[in-house]
Amino acid sequence: MTERVLITDRATKIIDQLREKHGELMFHQSGGCCDGSSPMCFPKGELMLNETDVKLGTIHGCNFYMSKDQFEYWKHTQLTVDITTGRGSSFSLEIPLGLRFVIKSRLFTDEEREHLEPVEYASEEA
Template identity: 85%
Template sequence: MENLIKRVLVSDNAIKIIDQLRERHGELMFHQSGGCCDGSSPMCFPKGELMLNENDVKLGTIHGCDFFMSKDQFEYWKHTQLTVDVTTGRGASFSLEIPLGLRFVIKSRMYTDEEREHLEPVQSAEEV
């Protein structure tokens, strides 16, 4: 089987925060929001707390957490590899890291032509 290129990655700093949040809240999930109020930040929730539907897709898994995005937003971002990172500062969302004085952020880069031929497939949230 060929090695597929992941659509979403996670930084070492974000892994540390995910571990802290998992200890406190159990299994987690991420959703890359597209709303105006949260600055389009990736949001972390207890697994199953955010209701997903046919308008969401799963891009992959980061540090044991499913990572979702709306189909409409994925159309804009499908040419980029996303990396979840963390920074200081409070975001304006309901994400679990906010009380820690931190917020998850997305860093992105364009895929190369070769990488685009070997991307992990996305799944409908309904299939997960």
């Protein structure tokens, strides 16, 4: 299976720090509010999901979601979550560390598209 969302080693270290302090975590790809289109990290369950949210996969033990409308634009790309220095203007948990998560993307190859990991709608999760 071709994964839709990946994570860098640098970003996993920050998730480990955040998990120590906040417990289980989740990600939601922002649709342009606050800090542009940044992935935002929350304590698991803090952001209310609904039938318009799509689960793209799991990164370092954290579910990764985005809105269905935004997924229509991004469904042809593989996303990689990374970390960079600088304070974003979102509510994401890493902001007080002087860091922020960012997305790097690339188009899937034809072969990868044939083997894409399926997505789930948040309303389908048990």
